[in-house]
Amino acid sequence: MPLLADIAVLFVAALHVVIGSVEMFLWQRPKVYTRLEQFGFTQTEASKVAPIVANAGLYNLFVAAGLAWSVATSNPPSSLFFLGFVAIAGIYGAATLKRSTLVLQTLPAALAVLAVWAARTS
Numbered sequence: 001m002p003l004l005a006d007i008a009v010l011f012v013a014a015l016h017v018v019i020g021s022v023e024m025f026l027w028q029r030p031k032v033y034t035r036l037e038q039f040g041f042t043q044t045e046a047s048k049v050a051p052i053v054a055n056a057g058l059y060n061l062f063v064a065a066g067l068a069w070s071v072a073t074s075n076p077p078s079s080l081f082f083l084g085f086v087a088i089a090g091i092y093g094a095a096t097l098k099r100s101t102l103v104l105q106t107l108p109a110a111l112a113v114l115a116v117w118a119a120r121t122s
Contacts, residue, residue, distance in 0.1 A: 009079045012112050013067035027053045027054065030043070066081075070082060079116045
């Protein structure tokens with residue numbers, strides 16, 4: 001894949017490494033769990049759901065690994081496959097958690113899809 005597409009895909013991968021790491025290792029910090037204002041988590045409640053959030057974090061790291069692998073193997077269909085997961089997760093997250101998820105996840109994934117698509121057709 002051309003360089004711009006690779007950079008776009010790796011950016012989305014790096015973003016998911018950050019998201020996954022926060023969910024797995026930093027969730028129980030008030031600065032993190034209070035960002036979901038609509039749920040009003042207390043420390044006790046945040047601790048109770050921590051295993052579920054950590055599991056979601058692991059999935060984010062798997063997506064990041066898949067994106068990195070798709071770049072390492074120069075495999076645009078795999079990039080599109082994993083970017084599709086990210087975009088769909090972002091739409092679902094915007095509908096169920098925070099609208100800003102569209103900007104954080106879906107927009108970068110959509111831009112990366114365009115870059116990969118453009119690289120394939122050039």
